[in-house]
Amino acid sequence: MSAEKAKHDVFQAVADPTRRKLLMLLVEKEMSVKAITAEFPITRTAISKHLRILADAGLVKDRKTGRETKYSLTPExxxxxxxxxxxxxxxxxxxxxxxxxxxxxxxx
The missing domain is CATH 1.20.5 (Single alpha-helices involved in coiled-coils or other helix-helix interfaces)
Incomplete structure (x- = not known):
């Protein structure tokens, strides 16, 4: 198996309703973890875990901007x-x- 193979596939990633809502938010614009967390009744740590799964599946990418990490959708x-x-x-x-x-x- 390739080392570059995603840890999670697209089907696993979109199986969770929170991750689907995350994707919907990121369709509109790039967002910081802080801004994303404000949209959910769960902790920042939980949001970060969901974002990691989406990133592992290749559905989001992150970009460092100073001390902040911003996420955007990669729909391919x-x-x-x-x-x-x-x-x-x-x-x-x-x-x-x-x-x-x-x-x-x-x-x-």
Missing amino acids: PLQELKKWLDYFELYWENKLSALKHLVENEED
Whole structure:
């Protein structure tokens, strides 16, 4: 296994609702840990752990600015997730179409 291989994959990283909210915040702008922590009811240490997991998955990058660390989104790894979800899109469309047909026929 490569030493450069991510410790966490994209699927693990986005599995947690707090990390998903972190990603949503970082879509808009680069933010410091302090600013991010202000958006959550959890400790700065907990936020830092979540950011580390996201960084390990390649979803965020950090940049030192003086004594502050700022984080920004790197969305490219989300393509892996999108490809996986796209694979199942046809399945869901077929199931929803069948459900619609069933519901409409029950009304008759």
